[in-house]
Amino acid sequence: MNAVLRPLWDEAPNYAAACFPPPRDFQQTAHQALREGFRAGHRCQLIMAPTGGGKTYLAHRIAHEALIKGRRVVFVCDRTTLIDQTSAAADAYGLKDHGIVQANHWRRNDLPYQIASAQTLAKRGYWPQADVVIIDEAHTQLKVWTEFIQYTTAACIGLSATPFSPGLGKLFSNLVNACTMHDLTEQGVLVPLRVLSCKRADMTGAATSGGEWTDAAAEQRGMEIVGDVVTEWLKHGETRKTIVFGSTIKHCQELARQFLDAGVMAAVFTSETTADERKLLLGEYSKPDSTLRVLISVEALAKGFDVPDVGCVVDCRPLRKSLSTAIQMWGRGLRSSPATGKTDCLLLDHSGNIVRFAEDYTDIFFNGLKELDQGEKLDKAIRREKDDYEAKGCPACGYKPFAKRCMSCGFEHQAPAMVEAIPGEMQPVMLGKKKLADDHRHLWEQVCSYARKGNRPAEKQYGRAWHLYQKMTGQEPPRTWRLESTPVVPVTAAVRNKITSLNMAYAKARRA
Incomplete structure (x- = not known):
């Protein structure tokens, strides 16, 4: 590697001259917990901190501590769009002596600190020498680093606001829960989320795959209320810089078209947006007086995108399982x-997600995660709501959504459940030690799918x-559960076997 890279310095880098703003208490505590984890034998650890928790700041501090000891550090970004953002932060902290591992980048060199594109590492098939590896957005679990950290001797640190993906507990042996959203809101680092439940896409009977609504189904239902999305935004969010999340690229394009027809400067930012277009869009959108008021995306803006004066999020992407995405x-x-006097963030919920995820979101808001496997379980569970659901506000202050504990005033005395569930509905349905279904509604979907055959x-x-x-x-199924509004789902082997045994018992009884 040294034979093909030209050092861009005349003398050894002076990393001791770096200058960081004083850490917040929780950042210092998290850094100390990380040190203690390494001393306890945890070579691979993951730091969980919400949006606004300063994960990039903390990562550069960790890197700095290693660099002044003569170690080599690699900071891995999961998307090329974050390379320059991370590099600029390093420059701001005085870590100007770093290189970039990205195709044709002007900052390519062999300095001890490398900020690397995961995609470039995968294409090249080799890594820079490293004693410490820091992985941003670790929940994405890109193959290029999940394989590398299993055989390297380097200390490995993952960063994530939502470490919910399956298998993280096998890659990282220790979770450092730096702080919670509640902590950051109390400190003024984050602003409160103010929710307005607007006209929602009707997902009744929509097709599912693996328990989640299909993109095609979400797109079709979302197209039916695009006009309502624009109307509600003009009514409630017009004065706020806004991000809109759609179900598919086609859905995003239609949302943008109708915003433009209404005289609102809007643009689509998706996986199909070219690098040059992204640079222009983000450059304009980041300006305090930007003429671009609305950016629309499926997921490209959901991670690592930070424009502090965004004051409105419009959620048009219905989900049943992925709390982390929400x-x-x-x-x-x-x-x-x-600087802009922002006091809250307005969430216009056209998806119903705030209803479906309210209880789990409230728990994460106040408590974070206790262990990595907990996040995996949260992203596997199917959330449901009753057909006759009515939003209930906090009994003390009226804040919505409310589930067990108020995210606005903290009230939790005898808090009513946000969604009135049938007793045991959200518990797995078991037959002895065999699991028939995720919950009673899932079992109903399976028997309906079976009954439709023939x-x-x-x-x-x-x-x-x-x-x-x-x-x-x-017990009888609830009267509100109708066959015609129930989606078709795969019938599990356990349920098929149980139905077969019931059919055999019925046939035997008739013969008798």
């Missing part, structure tokens, strides 16, 4: 911006599903 989307508007009339399909559900659970 938290990433909403977090884009939570950073404080004293040429039975609709009323007989419902009757068949009703009896199967009753036999398996010992």
Whole structure:
């Protein structure tokens, strides 16, 4: 590697001259917890800190501590768009002596501190020499680093606001929970989230895959309310710089078209947006007096995108399972911006996500995660809401959404559940030690899918599903659960086997 790279310095870098702003208490505590973790034998550790928790600042401090000891450090960015942002932060802290591992980058060199594009590392097939590896957005679990950290002897530190993806507990042996969203809101680092539940996409009976609504289904239902999205924004968010999240690129393009038709300067920012276009859009949008008021994206803006004066997030991307995606989307508007007088972030919820995730989001808001596997479980669970759901505000201050503990005033005395669930509905349905379904609603979806097979009339399909559900659970399905509004889902082997045994028992009884 040294043979093909030209050093861009005349003498050894003076990393001791770096100058950092004083750390906040929680940043100092997190750094100390990381040191103690290494002393305890944890070579790979993950730091969880919400949007606004200063993960990049903390990462550069960790790097600095290693560099002044003569170590080599690699900071891995999961997207090329974050390379220059991370490099600029290093410059600001006095760590100007660093290189960039990215194709054709002018800062390519062999300095002890390298900021690397994960995509470039994957294409080249080799890593710079490293004693410490810092991985941004570690929940993405890119193959290039998940394989590398398993055989390297370097100390490895993952950074994430939402470490919910499966398998993180196998890659990192220790979780450092730096702070919570509640802590940062109390300190004024984040602003409160003010929610308005607007007209929502009707996802009743929409197709699912793996428990999540398909992109095609979410796009189709979302297209039906695009006009309402623009109307509600003009009514409530027109004075605020805004990010809108759509279900697909096509959905985002239609949202942009209707915003433009309404005279609002809007643009689409997706995986199809070229590097030059992204640079122009972000350059304009980051200006305090930007003429570009609305940026629209599927997920390209959900992670690592930080424009503090964003005052409104419009959520048009309905989800059932991915709490981490919802938290990433909403977090884009939570950073404080004293310079612009920002006091809160307005969330216009056209997806129903704030309802479905309210209880778990509240828990994360106040407590963060206790262990890595907890996040994985949260992103696997299917959330549901009753057909006759009505939003309930905090009994003390009226804040919505409210689930167990108020994110505005902290009230939690005898807090009513935000969604009235059937007893046991969200518990797995078991047959002995075998799991039939994630919960009672999931079992109902499976027996309906089974009952639809064949040429039975609709009323007989419902009757068949009703009896199967009753036999398996010992109770009748709720009257609001209708076959025609229930999506088709795969029938698990355990449920198929149980239905077969019930059919055999029925046939035997008839013969007798």
